[in-house]
Amino acid sequence: MTKRAYNFNAGPAALPLEVLQQAEKEFVDYKGAGMSIMEMSHRSKLFEGVNDEAEQLARELLQVPDDYSIMLLQGGASTQFAMVPMNLLSAGKTAAYVNSGSWAKKAIKEAKLIGETRVVASAEESRFTAMPNLSQLDLPEDTAYLHLTSNETIEGTQLAAFPDTGNVPLIADMSSDIMSRPLNVSQFGMIYAGAQKNLGPSGATIVIARNDLINSSQAGVPTMLRYDTHAKSKSLYNTPPSFAVYMVGLVLKWIKGKGGLAAVEQLNRAKTGLIYGAIDESGGFYSGVAEAESRSLMNITFRLQSEELEKLFIKGTEEHGFVGLKGHRDVGGLRASTYNAVPLESCQALADFMKEFQRTHG
Structure with missing residues (x-):
């Protein structure tokens, strides 16, 4: 093999060499099945084991409480920009958003297509060179949830701490910094993240959501865009991005092995x-x-x-x-x-x- 590049790509991004080498070994024949993980049925016991192990590793590493579900979905975080308000923003309620930069703005744009949306904190005055001050948020009484972006990849800013929102569910796009530091998951109603920066290759998205929020998904939301659909089926309602899920599991094992x-x-x-x-x-x-x-x-x-x-x-x-x-x-x-x-x-x-x-x- 030629020398590995010094890979500083923003996403899809570097993967651990050990993970790539293990995937290479198992690529053609996964655990003696005579076929690749990409060829086998997602209903098979072998793949269900891969899916379950990835979920359990994520739960262990982040110390996810029992009353939260973990889903491995398709579509990337950009799909979550729409799924969050579709499921959680009911009529008569307001979605509160923190405008911290380029990715937050994309989430806000999608929410405005779904229902009443208000920006309650913004870094626009600083030209997004700093995260907004979230210590004294003034949330509307009818707030359905507060959404923030924990790390802005384009501007290079990151939240050092998260606000206490009381009874208002806190929802975070953590696509670019999930699994990079310890986290108190119970502080959040929902966390979501595309895999292609810290979790694995592109193609999979992790969603960690409190069960009461999942169960309150709005009527009329299409089946594939409902969180309860995927939570009840353990992410196997439809054919999943099987190779990406397998890779996520390997990366999570690697993180555990690092301590x-x-x-x-x-x-x-x-x-x-x-x-x-x-x-x-x-x-x-x-x-x-x-x-x-x-x-x-x-x-x-x-x-x-x-x-x-x-x-x-x-x-x-x-x-x-x-x-x-x-x-x-x-x-x-x-x-x-x-x-x-x-x-x-x-x-x-x-x-x-x-x-x-x-x-x-x-």
């Missing part, structure tokens, strides 16, 4: 510390986009002093085996996505490259 979420968070802080250190110690040659208190542990956004320098930087990184460092097309600049599976060695290599680039171009 769980506390150990993963410690490693993530060490990784991002290397790159943020190169930015902060550059004397202004590099400048971070996100304000310090909102800096993401998953997506590091930064700029150079001119677009010409940024183009040179990207050209140099590509020549040295780095991929995925160009900022999102909507905002430009540079971005390093340091999800769980990105090795410490890759982050060290990037920090070293940044220092050398500054030495030769500063």
Whole structure:
């Protein structure tokens, strides 16, 4: 095998090498079945075991309470932008949203198609360089739920803590930072996340929801878009994204083998510390986009002093085996996505490259 790339893609993103190697071994013949996991029936005992194990590992790692269901669905988090209000926003109620950046805005847009929607906190004034202050939220009396995005991949901001919403269900899109740190799931009514950043390949989405919310899904919602449909069938109502679910299970085993979420968070802080250190110690040659208190542990956004320098930087990184460092097309600049599976060695290599680039171009 040729040398692995230094993969800083924002999603689909890096997967653990050990996971890829195990999948390679089992790709043609899964556990002596004489066929790949992609070829077997999702009603078979073998696949049901794969599905159940992925669910149980997620429950164990996040310490999910018994009164929550875990679903592995298709469609990505973008489908959840619509499913959440379709199921949980009843007539006469208001959906409250936090506008923290690009992904939050997409969720708000979908909710407005379904029912009454209000933005109760926004980072627009800061041009989304910091997460909104959620310490004194003024929620309408008829609030059905409060929705927030825990990490904005494009802007490189992340919530350090979550608000206490009392009896109002708190719903979080955690697509880009789920399983990156310990979490008190009981603080939330629902959590959802696309798999393709921290959980596995694209194609699967995890939904963790309190059972009373699942059971209150609105009448008239199509069968495939109802949470109770998938919860009752243990995510097997229809043909699931079987290979993606299998990969999610392998990634969750890998996280457990690393020591769980506390150990993963410690490693993530060490990784991002290397790159943020190169930015902060550059004397202004590099400048971070996100304000310090909102800096993401998953997506590091930064700029150079001119677009010409940024183009040179990207050209140099590509020549040295780095991929995925160009900022999102909507905002430009540079971005390093340091999800769980990105090795410490890759982050060290990037920090070293940044220092050398500054030495030769500063």
